[in-house]
Amino acid sequence: MMSRAQQEASNGMQLEEITPPDPRLAGWNADDAPVAMRCLACVVEPKQASSLIRELHDALPASSGGVAHVKRVKKGDDGSLRVVLAAEAVYDDVSNEDAYRALLTRRSELAREALEVVLVPAQPPVTRAHFEQGARLWPLARPPASDRTASPTHDDVLSEARPRLEAAERDRVQLSSLRAPGTTPKCAGGGAVLYDPLTGCESLTAADELRQLMDERTPANHPLLHAPMLVVRAQARRQRRKRSEGAPPSEAYLCTGMDVYMTDEPCVMCAMALLHSRVRRAVYRRRDSEMGGLGSVESVHALSSTNHRFRAWRVVEDGVS
Ligand SMILES: [Zn+2]
Structure with a gap:
């Protein structure tokens, strides 16, 4: 629970975690031994x-x-x-x-x-204990960034989310100015930013990627260019550029360890794209009861049948549902 002062400081914004994935499902048993x-x-x-x-x-x-x-x-x-x-x-x-x-x-x-x-x-380590226990079976590539990163508190997530959700709202406005009005479904009409907490590099925005694609003659109303898809593509573009500048190829997945902030709940297709690119965390503001893939129609981030899961939160505040 947040203190009264913290609650006031956050202007009433709260986050609710959406069906948090069972840590045992994520590949680690209660005694820290790996699945x-x-x-x-x-x-x-x-x-x-x-x-x-x-x-x-x-x-x-x-x-x-x-x-x-x-x-x-x-x-x-x-x-x-x-x-x-x-x-x-x-x-x-x-x-x-x-x-x-x-x-x-x-x-x-x-x-x-x-x-x-x-x-x-079966899964990367979430804690130091996983890293050590897992190595008895087969050595793991790298230890977790930190246990704190793996299990953030509500206040940690909220303080990281606040400025980036605002950036996502600005992104939504920019995106809609690039597109013809009334031509995009809700998920596509939202804004998204992708942030890498490990490097702290400048966030990637959906609008920047859409501008690049339009320069390359992709139509702005392409039906698959929803905001979450656009930030994943922006990350692919950044990796291509780094490789062309001589960076060694990475064996990590496209968005390993990265966090995505969205104005609107991603549709199931976009939620799957986030899953496949291995994002660490997703936070969004408005639910989508018709297409939402993170808690409304599906909970793509917490499926027991996939080999990656991530944590997802939605904003709970007055006037937004
Ligand atoms: Zn979508």
């Missing part, structure tokens, strides 16, 4: 390990194999090295790519009959 995921791995000669990993980086990236959150290599007690290739559930799909098939012809250790099933933590 295991079956993956395929190969045994590699130590001398061959670094060249194989380099080749896999292009031919079978850890992100397409669903294993970006774990280290690629594990050393066994006997000194043997195992390289994880992909989650068993997606291996048949991802191993069908041309680049990987070309690699198969050169690398006998990747022959299907030589592969082993290994168990790795």
